Amino acid sequence: MTTFALLSIAGASIAALLLLIIRFEIHAFVALMLVSLLVALATGIPLAEIIPTLISGMGGTLGSVAILVALGAMLGRMIEVSGGANTLAQRFSQLLGPKRVPAALTAAALVLSIPVFFDVGFIILIPIIYGFCKAAGVSPIKYGLPVAGIMLATHVVVPPHPGIVGGAAVLSADVGWITLIGLGICIPLAFVAQWVGGYLNRRHYAMQPEAEAQFRNFGSGDAADAPAAKLPGVGAVLTLILAPLALIMLGTTAATMLPKGDALRDFLAFTGAPVFALMVAIGLAFVLLVRPLGWTRKRTNEVMESALPAAATVILVTGAGGVFAKVLTVSGIGTALSQALSGTGLPLILLGFVISLALRAAQGSATVAILTTCGLLAESIQSGGYSAVQVAVLTVAIGFGGLGLSHVNDSGFWIVTRYLGLSVADGLRSWTVLTTVLGVVGFALTCLVWALVA
Template sequence: MSTAALLGIAAGGIALLLLLIIRWQVHAFVAMMLVSLLVALAAGMPIGDVISTMIAGMGGTLGSVAILVALGAMLGRMIEVSGGASSLANRFTQILGPSRVPAALTAAALVLSIPVFFDVGFIILVPIIYGFCKAAKVDPVKFGLPVAGIMLAVHVVVPPHPGIVGGAAVLKADVGWITLLGLAICLPLAPLSQYLSRWLNRKHYTMLPTTAEQFKNFAGESTAGSALRAPGVGAVLTLILVPLALIMVGTTGATMLPKGDPLRNVLGFIGAPMFALMVAIGLAFWLIARQQRWTRERTNEVMESALPPAATVILVTGAGGVFAKVLTTTGIGTALSQTLTAAHMPLILAGFAIALALRAAQGSATVAILATCGLLAEAVTAGGYTAMQTALLAVAIGFGGLGLSHVNDSGFWIVTRYLGLSVADGLRSWTVLTTVLGLAGFALTWLLWVAVA
């Protein structure tokens, strides 16, 4: 089949995917599976190979994604239920001082958002934001906007969050490198989120009546239900930083030591993200469950409560792997790779632009990242890139999934409703913030790309 025909099928598949999700409100998992099937048939894949190819795509992706997402969700849930988020935010505020409460909350949010999904993490911090805002006699948007911005930035580029983990599996990128690079780039984005939010907040936003009533009646209740025994900030930081340190050790060993070196194999084992998260879960039993005096039944209940929301995320991510496998097997990926090469468009720019367009069109950052990785997987494989370059490509695609959050994004409604913003004010503030952060993150990623090229 000609290159033009294959690219036309890919474009039609993406258009159908967007229609299914946006217009007809079909669940993303079902939509991606259906489009994968139709694209495979339209591209001329032998009918006997279609189902086996889809199964291979699902299995190949979920082999790594399911474990990381499930373990990350359990760890985040234990921190959430125990009241660790409140401890972290309060301690950062004590360190930086009352006059720097917005900066303290933003710093705490950056750390907390590593193991906790964006929507859950933001909802956890809402009572803390409300409490500090009432004390400072300001509207929630003043402190909440920068917090939400940095949390979403971490969500799209730092494992174990599903979009970037699934994208890494599709591109065969090293999760350790992605973790290091994603965090390194998000660090300067935190003050940018703070300063840009302050600039956006020069305008007064009239709070929605329902939010105003909720904010007025807020009395500072603890969401954890066990504020007297909330884990200390040291315990929370240990649970977050220990797995990151292990991953860094593994990545450093793989970079510095030659293949076949026994020490490299040992460091690679302890630095594997799955092992690192398992260590964190083990520490959580000691630092949270034991300290909170949870029974074994209570601990299991908390951990199991994290799995139903994670299951949907895992399935959508697996469906993205199916779509990627179909694109690769049918030759669509090769056709796109050849077209990009002929157009002399930098692959890193193409990845960011495609992800940004898909994000704006259908709302889900995870779907945008996975679909883009599937489209470009063949080009990445054929490019002969180093482990660090492949990780930078994945991070660039992740930042494409950050920008242009608007009314078709569930995160848009979570942020605007809790902060009391109307749709118009949300577009003027939240949409602008996410887009600038996405562009800034991509700019920093490109600078690193140029430096290592």
């Protein structure tokens, strides 16, 4: 089959995928599986090999993604239910002072969002945002925009979040390097989110009636008279979040600095594996959260299991994205695209960002945008002779493409606008602008890293 035909099929498959998800509102998992099957048939993959190819794509992606997503969701849920999120935000506020509350919340959001999915993390922080805003006499939009912005930035480029982890699996990228690079860029992005949020808030946004009533009545019930639970200390929460990151970073550092076959390198590689690191964090949660709070085994199991339904959907969509990527590779579309790109003169890092951004704008899901882009560019990246660090940088660039242009087809858009009381028009003027600026700035910082390692 000619290169033109293969690329035409690729273009048609993406258009069909977007049409199914946007126009006909088909679930992303079903749409990805259906389009993958049609691509396999259209490109002439032998019938006897189609189903094994689909299974291989699903299994290959989920082998590294499912455990990470499940453990990350459980850890985040335990921190949420224990009250650790509230403790963390309050402590940051006390350390920085009342006038720096917006910065304190943004800093807390950055730390909290590492193990917690964006929508869950934002909902966790809404009561804290409401409380601080009501005390300061300002709209929750003022504090909420930068908090949501940095949480979404972390969601698209820092493991164990599903899009970037799935993309790493597709590209065989090192999760440790992605963690170092992604988190390192998100730290200055927190300052950008704070500044851009402040700039956008120079405009007055009228709160929608339902959100305004909810904000006005916040704290007026009898909850304040209820006995307070024994909340975990800030040190315990930070330990749960930083311990797995430290293990992963040690493993990555050892793999870079120590020779192959070294016993210490092998040990740190084992303890620095993301799955093992998150298992350690879960074990620490039993000591630092469960025991002090006096949770029974039944209660602990209920908390952990409550994290799985949402995680299951994420896992399935991520796996289906892996299936689509596998079919694109086996069909020869990846090779054809690689050949076509070699004559365009566009830098691969820019191409990855632009494709991911376009897919994000078209179908709403950052996870699907990242996975689809990684599938399209896998052949080009894997055959380009890039180092492990360079592949990680390219993966992060694709991740930042999935950050921008959040609008009405994105569930996160509705979560943010609903809780902050923004109309659709004001949401486009504020939230959409903020996510796009953060995506572009994040990509620019990624290009600086690329210049250092290229």
